[in-house]
Amino acid sequence: MSLKQLFRQPMLRAMLGRQHIQALRSMTTQSDKVLVDLDPKTGVAVVQMNRPPVNSLNLEFLSDINNTLDKLHNDKSCRGLILTSSNNKVFCAGLDIMEMYQPQTDRLTEFWKTLQNVWMNLYGSRLATIAAINGHSPAGGCLLATCCDYRIMVQNFTIGLNETQLGIIPPFWFVDSMEGVVGYRQTELACQKGLMMTTDQASKIGLVDEVVTPEVVLQKAQNEMVSWLKIPDYARQLTKSQMKMPNINKLRARRDEDVQHFVNFITKDSVQQALGFYIENLKKKAKK
Numbered sequence: 031m032s033l034k035q036l037f038r039q040p041m042l043r044a045m046l047g048r049q050h051i052q053a054l055r056s057m058t059t060q061s062d063k064v065l066v067d068l069d070p071k072t073g074v075a076v077v078q079m080n081r082p083p084v085n086s087l088n089l090e091f092l093s094d095i096n097n098t099l100d101k102l103h104n105d106k107s108c109r110g111l112i113l114t115s116s117n118n119k120v121f122c123a124g125l126d127i128m129e130m131y132q133p134q135t136d137r138l139t140e141f142w143k144t145l146q147n148v149w150m151n152l153y154g155s156r157l158a159t160i161a162a163i164n165g166h167s168p169a170g171g172c173l174l175a176t177c178c179d180y181r182i183m184v185q186n187f188t189i190g191l192n193e194t195q196l197g198i199i200p201p202f203w204f205v206d207s208m209e210g211v212v213g214y215r216q217t218e219l220a221c222q223k224g225l226m227m228t229t230d231q232a233s234k235i236g237l238v239d240e241v242v243t244p245e246v247v248l249q250k251a252q253n254e255m256v257s258w259l260k261i262p263d264y265a266r267q268l269t270k271s272q273m274k275m276p277n278i279n280k281l282r283a284r285r286d287e288d289v290q291h292f293v294n295f296i297t298k299d300s301v302q303q304a305l306g307f308y309i310e311n312l313k314k315k316a317k318k
């Protein structure tokens with residue numbers, strides 16, 4: 031959907047109002063892939079991922095997400111962030127597989143470093159963060175969701191760290207994010223088997239906090255945010271940082287090693303072959 035079409039959507043207009051559409055327009059001049067609407071009254075920013083067709087995370091999109099997070103973190107009026115998608119079937123399809131298939135090493139390295147930055151920035155955000163998961167959310171999409179403090183997901187979609195199904199390995203910080211939400215045993219089951227869970231299955235293990243219908247997902251996220259923002263920021267932020275810093279420091283200490291492992295692993299012939307098959311199947315499925 032084009033930006034013009036997006037702005038014309040009656041639901042979006044009613045939800046945001048004229049003033050916000052204006053704000054959204056001015057920020058989209060910086061990136062049309064990440065749409066931001068910061069409500070000056072509440073301090074809540076709705077951030078919509080908008081990279082058609084499926085919000086897959088390539089280097090440029092990740093950089094845009096990172097810049098958006100930086101801007102919101104530097105804006106003192108901003109206290110909460112709701113992460114969602116402009117595509118009402120796919121929240122985020124995870125990493126752009128084309129970044130990992132037959133890659134140039136320099137770009138692959140930059141890609142991974144940028145993903146690490148996004149993870150540290152969102153997982154450790156000073157803001158109260160809520161994922162309004164309005165579509166499928168595999169792998170890197172699930173990672174973004176588990177970076178947030180609370181998850182509300184629309185029924186009848188799927189979510190999970192499915193890397194092993196592609197013949198790749200979820201990095202330790204993907205696993206740490208998941209473990210922080212659902213605990214060791216459920217993470218072990220979900221990650222080793224590369225489980226894609228339905229919204230209901232994800233809700234049963236606590237991977238999502240609320241299951242809702244598509245029409246109300248953003249309103250529910252706004253309502254939930256109100257309760258988070260009733261807590262004094264310093265108390266909430268310090269509590270969050272106490273819980274999340276150990277995992278962030280773990281990645282910081284192993285950043286370069288993690289990049290090296292990623293590049294070595296992805297460029298292996300066997301992994302390239304597995305990715306090639308996976309892409310072929312995706313394309314076949316898309317054509318049907």
Ligand SMILES: CCCCCCCC/C=C\C/C=C/C(=O)SCCNC(=O)CCNC(=O)[C@H](O)C(C)(C)COP(=O)(O)OP(=O)(O)OC[C@H]1O[C@@H](n2cnc3c(N)ncnc32)[C@H](O)[C@@H]1OP(=O)(O)O
Pocket residue numbers: 083084086119120122123124125126127128166168169170171192193196198199200201291292295296312313315316317
């Ligand atoms: C010793 C230590 C070593 C450590 C090594 C660490 C290595 C770890 C490396 C990486 C971790 C990886 C993380 C990831 O995120 S990998 C990506 C995983 N994502 C997926 O598997 C999702 C695949 N997509 C889907 O399942 C579906 O597309 C969907 C459910 C998201 C949406 O379905 P639908 O609406 O029906 O859309 P289509 O399937 O028709 O797709 C449309 C279009 O988009 C293309 N596409 C889909 N997903 C991706 C993607 N992730 N990247 C790039 N392109 C994607 C799809 O191919 C179609 O394209 P078209 O044929 O050209 O139209």
